[in-house]
Amino acid sequence: MTDKLKKEIKEAFEIDSPVGKKQFLKDFRYPKLNKTDFILEQIFYIRKKTWLFSVLIMGFIFWFLHFYENSSTPNMNLWIISSLMPFLALIFTVELSRSSMFKMEEMEAGCLFGLSQIFLARMLIMGIWNGILLFIIALTANLYLPEGMIKIFLYLLAPYLLVNGLSFYFINNKRERGEIYSCAAIAVMVSICGMIMPRFLKRYSENIGTWVMSVVWITGLFMVLTQLRKMHKKLEEDRWNFA
Amino acid sequence: MELCIDRVSKIYGNKIACDRISLSLHKGVYGLLGANGAGKTTLMRMMCGVLCPTSGTITFDGIDVGKEEYRDLLGYLPQNFGYYPEFCAMDFLLYMAALKGIPKVHAKEKASELLELVSLKNEAKKKIRTFSGGMKQRLGIAQAMLNNPKILILDEPTAGLDPKERIRFRNLISSMSAEKIILLSTHIVSDVEYIADKILLMKAGQMIHQGTLDEILSVIKEKVWECRVEKNKADELSEKYPILNFRNEDEDIFLRLVSEEKPCEGANRTEAVLEDLYLYYFNELH
Numbered sequence: 048m049t050d051k052l053k054k055e056i057k058e059a060f061e062i063d064s065p066v067g068k069k070q071f072l073k074d075f076r077y078p079k080l081n082k083t084d085f086i087l088e089q090i091f092y093i094r095k096k097t098w099l100f101s102v103l104i105m106g107f108i109f110w111f112l113h114f115y116e117n118s119s120t121p122n123m124n125l126w127i128i129s130s131l132m133p134f135l136a137l138i139f140t141v142e143l144s145r146s147s148m149f150k151m152e153e154m155e156a157g158c159l160f161g162l163s164q165i166f167l168a169r170m171l172i173m174g175i176w177n178g179i180l181l182f183i184i185a186l187t188a189n190l191y192l193p194e195g196m197i198k199i200f201l202y203l204l205a206p207y208l209l210v211n212g213l214s215f216y217f218i219n220n221k222r223e224r225g226e227i228y229s230c231a232a233i234a235v236m237v238s239i240c241g242m243i244m245p246r247f248l249k250r251y252s253e254n255i256g257t258w259v260m261s262v263v264w265i266t267g268l269f270m271v272l273t274q275l276r277k278m279h280k281k282l283e284e285d286r287w288n289f290a
Numbered sequence: 291m292e293l294c295i296d297r298v299s300k301i302y303g304n305k306i307a308c309d310r311i312s313l314s315l316h317k318g319v320y321g322l323l324g325a326n327g328a329g330k331t332t333l334m335r336m337m338c339g340v341l342c343p344t345s346g347t348i349t350f351d352g353i354d355v356g357k358e359e360y361r362d363l364l365g366y367l368p369q370n371f372g373y374y375p376e377f378c379a380m381d382f383l384l385y386m387a388a389l390k391g392i393p394k395v396h397a398k399e400k401a402s403e404l405l406e407l408v409s410l411k412n413e414a415k416k417k418i419r420t421f422s423g424g425m426k427q428r429l430g431i432a433q434a435m436l437n438n439p440k441i442l443i444l445d446e447p448t449a450g451l452d453p454k455e456r457i458r459f460r461n462l463i464s465s466m467s468a469e470k471i472i473l474l475s476t477h478i479v480s481d482v483e484y485i486a487d488k489i490l491l492m493k494a495g496q497m498i499h500q501g502t503l504d505e506i507l508s509v510i511k512e513k514v515w516e517c518r519v520e521k522n523k524a525d526e527l528s529e530k531y532p533i534l535n536f537r538n539e540d541e542d543i544f545l546r547l548v549s550e551e552k553p554c555e556g557a558n559r560t561e562a563v564l565e566d567l568y569l570y571y572f573n574e575l576h
C-alpha cells in the first residue's frame with residue numbers, strides 16, 4: 048500500500064468534527080442528587096459552632112457529674128443536669144431557623160430541594176445528633192446518680208421537649224424575624240425554673256418532682272408533635288409566607 | 291417551551307397586589323417595568339413557586355409551579371436576600387448547587403465558571419460579609435444560573451451594579467436569550483430598552499401593556515413635544531398635558547410633554563423613548 052493510498056483511505060473514513068459539542072455539553076443534564084444524598088450533604092453545612100456548643104454542654108455535664116457530690120436535697124444533681132437541657136434544645140432551634148435569621152428563605156425556596164426539604168434535612172440531622180448526645184449523657188449520668196435510667200430520661204427529656212415545643216410554636220407563629228430571641232428567652236426561663244424547683248419542692252414529698260417532670264414531659268411531647276405537624280403542613284401546602 | 295400564567299391574582303388583606311394577570315412567555319428576554327408597589331415582586335414570587343397565588347394557575351409546558359420538576363428548571367434571584375455570614379463566595383455557590391441537586395463534581399466546575407462570568411473570580415475565597423452591595427448582587431445572579439435553568443427570573447438584577455458590570459450583565463443575558471425564558475424587573479429603563487425583546491408594563495397590580503419596544507411606544511408615538519415657555523405658560527400647560535420633564539433654564543422653563551396636537555407656539559415634536567412612556571404611565575405629575 049502506498050502512502051498515498053493510506054492517506055486517501057484515512058481521509059475517506061475520517062468523521063466530521065462533532066457539531067454543537069459545546070452546546071450539547073452545556074445542555075447535558077446529569078442525574079440530580081437523590082434525597083438521601085441531599086440530606087447527607089447537608090450534614091457538612093451544619094455550622095461547626097452548633098456541633099461545638101452541643102459538645103461543650105455535654106462536656107460540662109460530665110465535669111459536673113464527676114466533681115460534685117450528691118447534695119442533701121433529693122435529686123438535686125439530676126435537676127441541675129436537667130436544667131442544662133434547654134440550651135441543647137436552643138441550639139437545635141437556632142440551627143433550624145437559620146434560613147429565616149439570615150434572610151435566605153426566598154432564595155432557598157426557589158431551589159429543587161426547597162425550603163421544606165432543607166428544614167427536614169436539618170431536623171433529621173440535628174434530631175439524630177441530639178438523640179445521640181442525650182443517650183450518652185443519660186448513660187453517663189446513670190453511672191454517677193442513684194435515680195435509675197427511667198427517671199434520668201424523664202428529667203433530661205422533659206425540659207428539652209418543653210423548650211423545643213415552645214420554640215416550634217414561636218417559629219410557626221412568627222410575626223417578624225425576632226423569633227429566635229423568644230426561643231432564647233424561653234430556654235433561659237425553663238432553665239432557671241429547673242434550678243429553683245428542687246428548693247421549692249423540698250417542702251413537699253420527695254416524689255413531687257417526678258410528678259412535675261412527668262407533666263412537663265407529656266406537655267412538651269404533645270407540643271412538639273402538634274407544632275411539627277403544623278410546621279410540616281405549612282411548608283408543604285401554603286408554601287412559605289414572607290413577612 | 292411556554293410559561294403560561296393564567297388569571298393569577300394575589301390578595302393581601304384588602305390589598306390586591308396582582309390582579310388577574312394572564313401572560314404567555316416564550317424563549318427570549320422579558321423586561322418587567324412598574325413603579326414601586328406595582329406588584330412586580332409579588333408576580334415573580336408566584337412564578338417561582340415561592341408564594342401561593344390567591345387564585346389562578348402558573349404552568350411551564352404543563353408542569354405546575356408547585357412541582358419539584360418545575361423548580362428543577364428554575365433560576366431565581368430575589369429582590370432582597372441575605373447570606374450565611376460564614377460562607378465565602380465559593381462556599382455559597384456550592385451550597386446553592388447542593389440545594390439544586392447538582393452533584394459536587396459538576397458544582398465546582400460550574401461555580402468557578404460562573405464566578406468568572408460575573409467577574410468575582412479573585413474574590414472566590416473571600417467572605418461574603420466583606421462584599422460590597424454590587425458584588426453581592428452579582429453573586430446572586432451567578433447563583434440563579436447554576437443549574438442552567440430554562441426559566442430565569444431575576445428581580446431587579448441590575449440594582450447596585452456599576453455601569454461596566456451592568457453592560458457585562460446585559461451581554462450575559464443577551465447571550466443566553468436564545469435558549470431560555472428570561473424575565474427581569476428593573477427601574478433602570480435603559481436596561482430594558484437594550485436587552486428585552488418584549489416589555490411588560492405593570493401598574494397597581496395590573497398588566498397594562500405588553501409588546502415589543504416599538505409596539506409599546508406606539509402609544510405615545512408622534513405625541514412627545516418639547517418647548518421653552520415662560521413660567522405662567524408652563525403652569526397652564528402642566529394643568530392640561532402630562533409632563534415628562536421639567537427644567538428651569540434661565541428665565542424660561544423647558545418642558546417635555548405628551549399631547550395629541552401641537553401644545554403651543556414654538557413646540558417641537560421629538561422622538562419618543564421608553565423613558566417617556568414610563569413617565570407617562572407612572573409619573574404622578576399629571
Ligand SMILES: Nc1ncnc2c1ncn2[C@@H]1O[C@H](COP(=O)(O)OP(=O)(O)OP(=O)(O)O)[C@@H](O)[C@H]1O
Pocket residue numbers: 289290302305306307324325326327328329330331332333369
Ligand atoms: N407580605 C405582604 N403583605 C401585605 N402586603 C404586601 C406584602 N407584600 C407585598 N405587599 C403589597 O403588594 C403590593 C405590591 O408589592 P410588590 O413588592 O410586588 O411591588 P414591586 O412592584 O415589587 O415594588 P418595588 O419596585 O418597590 O420592588 C404593594 O402595595 C405592597 O404593599
Ligand SMILES: [Mg+2]
Pocket residue numbers: 330331332369445
Ligand atoms: Mg419589587
